[in-house]
Amino acid sequence: MRSTKESRREGRNFYFFISPWLIGFVLFALFPVMASLYYSFTEYDIIHAPKFIGAGNYQELFQDEQFWNSIKVTLKYTFISVPLTLLLSLFFAILINQKIPFRGFFRTAMYFPSMISGVSMALLWFWVFNPQAGLFNYVLSIFGVEPIAWFLDENYAIWALIIMSFWGMGAGMLIFLAGLQGVPSSLLEAAKLDGAGRLRSFWNVTLPLISPVFLFQLIMGLIESFQVFTQAYTITQGGPNYSTWFYVYNIYVNAFKNFRYGYASAMSWILLIAVMIITYAIMKLSNRYVYYEGGSER
Amino acid sequence: MNKNKGKLLLGLILVFSMVMSACTGGGKDGGKDGDIVTITHYTIDSPDRTFVEKLIPDFEAKHPNIKVKVTKAPYEQFDSKLQSAIAAKNAPDVTSHWGYGGFMEYYNKGMLMDLSPYLTDFKASDYNIPEDVMNIYKVDGKTYGIPVNSYVTVMLYNKDLFDKAGLPYPPSDYEDKSWTFDKMVEYAKALTVDSKNLNEAQYGVDFGFGERDQRPQYFGGNVYSEDTWTNGGKPSEINLTKPEVVEAFKKVYGLIYDQKVSPTPAFSKSVSGQFGDPFLSGKIGMSVVGSWSLAASSDFSFNVGVAAVPQGPNEKVRSVLYVDPLFVLKDSKHPKEALEWIEYLVTAEVQEKSIELSGGNPPVNQQAAEKYYSNFEGIDPEQIKQVFDGAYKYGFESYNHLISNYSQINELFINELASVENGDKKVEDALPAIETKLKALLERLNK
């Protein structure tokens, strides 16, 4: 039993300590979210005062070809890159979890590229995919493949970006590796005694146990890939022919190049809602498929 | 409901600014001492623009009551940074349309100050600025900008490649009517070396006449209706499917895929990056390009010559003009002082000095022009003069200065034509779709 005085003091302490976050939350999250909701109903070029236009921006968005295209591009990238990267990182985590010489070296070598993201990575890949003097076409040419223009060809640009994303699988691999090492060997032994083969025991024992890891990575991967910007800004400028016109790049262009802050805010809000829905949907679905160790926290 | 939200917003902003100023200590705001006025000159962060910094000491000595501050941004971000500076109530006093957008875009957004009231004593002839050049920046008799540099479109050619191929140099005289588009293609064929090895590959001509939508003009096709040039840059009609425009685009891209004398975008971008000019790599025989490329000619690794843009199907237009004015922005608190600075910049003496300091910016002051023509080592001044005179005679102002919201229009052309430039699509298949999209865009922009 705690006295009210003590609990009041604890309350004071609590809010004292979280106050930086609370202020930050209001300034950098709550306020912007609300403000962008407001802007999304206005026409605003930041020179003139915002002009309220009701749902005008949203109406226009739904007829805007570039809006739908940016969704298409983003989803195409997401639905190919995220699952493949996830499966690859799981696959290599399993491999590295075997008793293989130089395991530490492999782990480091696979993980290392994923740390180098951002513009350095983008520049490197722009160069690797250079149609005339790049490494990638050179390697392909050894196998007799004709040079491909990659980032300069609307049919290949997005694929170049997807291929590029595989080099970031190392982080996911590490997470899976940790998950795999958390699978109790006793369970695997038991499965073996029951006569289960490697594949079977993976399917029946390992996979359910690491399913929360899988789920978490899936959500994070999706959210991250909805926000692709660096590659579009640095390498392709959304082109050729809008084939890499990612959703966030579209927001950027509309707000900061075309000065349509209201219109872009409407897109921001749609992104926010999409992220919320996807997160919620996956969490709901996961209740059916994902195994959580009995009674752990949360 | 909206009103409440507005209040909430206002409240939050207030709280925020209080917190912020508490955080940063509010060490801003220099204030004005006495009568000294500071004006800001906003420009692109490249040497041929930032040279004005070197003129400031002299100007300030002559105008002790005025201080000039230069702010800069990279080309790609020039417009957006200007916009945010205006929003931050931090607008520069003097600038030009050095980004993607042009005069009409600024004008229609109400960003520019009408200079007429301050120009009662100003005579263009005092500064040797031709009257028709001065008129480009007048709307309804009001002056919004003072021209400072006038660029034209020229043909640059790589003398080394011409020598190697044993070809005669192209003429610089616009009246030499034997110098035609077809002749150029013929030369280009002789200059082209098709190879996968970047170090061996070489192309005859890079035909960079204006922006993409202006190129048909050279062949006698007009993408925009005539009223565009008189009504504030808002075309009432788009003619992308008219036969002469389609034919014109076919000719332009035919250079890459039919005649195979022009580099593909893949080649250009491989050697020169996303925005670079492949001519500078020394692998292009002839390049039709803005005369600013001339400014860097002393750094070229090869010998360069200038020539007339060849005679094309359109006898009237052979060169795109880019006259850069200086504007005073509407929010300027010191328009008079800003104008003093601008007038200083167009005096013959300063324009002459600027040629050297900038590496070769073409002056608008015709008295200084003579000096400009003789500024380029290894190139005969007489030839440059001929090329400029011809260009003025057969010139048309660049679309990006004349059409409202040009940056968005240009973006559309760049993306939509990419598949044609890559050879994936035929001109006649791509244009109808572009027309539809362009119409929709213009309808929204000009509503």
Add this chain to the structure above:
Amino acid sequence: MSQPAYAGQPKKKTKLDIAPIIGFIILLAVTIAMILPFGFMISTSLKTTKEMLVFPPTVIPEQFAWGNFKELFINDEIKFGRQYGNSLIVSIATVIGTVLSSSFVAFGFARYRAKGSQLMFMLVLGTLMLPYPAIMIPQFLLFTKLGLHDSLLPLILPAFFGSAYMIFLLRQFFSNLPNEIYDAGRIDGCREIGLYWKLTLPLAGPVLATVAIFSFIWSWNDLLAPVLYLDSQENFTLPIGMAAMLSSKFRIAPWNLMMAASLLSVLPIVALFAVAQKRFVEGIVLTGIK
């Protein structure tokens, strides 16, 4: 490097197992593929302008153009040194801000219960998912109207209000610290702040290192926010500076210089990785799973 923790299964082997051998071969091939582009980067960074465009590319440059690295720093059109400095300022300030504020807040969440503390924590979790593009426009407008445009402050300031990720991570750690040490601390006359500063922080060294490393990397690689806020080349951070190298200023795209710049720009991360590999792995795993 590798920990002994892997030895899970019993050591006995009765028959030859070919699976690990196949696995080894696959891993070797993939590792080479993973590393190859970086080899290309190093090799290109040392090539002359002429050699960089040769096809097929040479593996080892005919002559090492060490001057490329020097060029980055002396070429006034690139301002690489200046931008490197800016990036260091932003990232180091971000690290300090994040570590201090996040640990402070996490301490509050871990040690005290109060009315609304559940809700507050839910909000922290909520902001984990909040995409930056959804909030960047109002943030940008605010900072702009406050005249903080073209300064490094908008990139640094938010870090001083805690990062949801790091608060979450640190709270987990602080919650697991035994209560006894705090009781002891109180008896010694520590006030609440003292409990945080003198008792908790010193115990949290490794986790704080993880927080520091990751906030450094995130801030070091960030492009979107700098693109919005920074105008002039003197104020650029490395990512925009390098992106700008692709644009028109240069005659021929200086791939060799860009690769040299990329190489130098990953150096701090490589150095961190070499010094604190364990923290990296731990951080990935901790932020990943929980």
